[in-house]
Amino acid sequence: EVQLVESGGGLVEPGGSLRLSCAASGFIFNSHSLNWVRQAPGKGLEWVSFISGSSAYIYYADSVKGRFTISRDNAKDSLYLQMNSLRVEDTGIYYCAREGSGDLSPSLVYWGQGTLVTVSS
Amino acid sequence: SDDLTQPPSVSVSPGQTASITCSGDVLSRQFAYWYRQKPGQAPVLIIYKDTERPPGIPERFSGSSSGTTVTLTISGVLAEDEADFYCQSSDNTGKSRIFGGGTKLTVL
Secondary structure: OOEEEEEOOEEEOOOOOEEEEEEEEOOOHHHOOEEEEEEOOOOOEEEEEEEOOOOOOEEEOOOOOOOEEEEEEOOOOEEEEEEOOOOHHHOEEEEEEEEOOHHHOOOEEEEOOOEEEEEOO | OOOOEOOOEEEEOOOOOEEEEEEOHHHHOOOOEEEEEOOOOOOEEEEEOOOEOOOOOOOOEEEEEEOOEEEEEEOOOOHHHOEEEEEEEEOOOOOOEEEOOOEEEEEO
16 A cells, blocks of 8 residues: 655744655655645645656756755655745645556655645744 | 636535536646545545546546646536545646646535
8 A cells, every 4th residue: 555654844934944754655666756745724736846766857846946855765765855945935734745657647646644834933 | 828727616516517627728738637635635636637537536527628628527426525626737848737726616
């Protein structure tokens, strides 16, 4: 069974930093691309970042480019999101999502339950 | 423009058919995906590549595409279908993922 478990969320002041983690299990980790998707309180989904299985391809939403860094450790089956220069508008639930295989690629097939990031003074 | 536009809300009576549209220029060149999200839960993929259903998704969920608009159709709506629905695609480069603003489906 595929499982994605996010951690690392919390309360941080504007301008601060936070590092999110996503621990994966139940699949061959280095064979799948991963994404971070966030959702502000009461708002819709917003794609944040993508990383391919080998980390050769990395993409960011314009809203986080230059502030956030996505990475993965295939030896530890883990995905990360380093968030710097945090803003109030970065507040929300951050989901780790795995893309599908074969015909289901690049759908976001598997999602974690999310970790809440609150940026406030 | 790479924006995806959805109606904020759709209402339907139980047993009726609900249609949720998603419009955007990019949809004439990129596939669309649909996700259902119930309160307090993570999104679930219900349609991929415009019209395909993942394993385990009921047949009453279907997708269609015409030009720059894709449509999610839910036939024989059940009370349990009440949720937020999001369309998603990619920008013209295929690098960025884009979500529509979401549609709240209310079952009357």
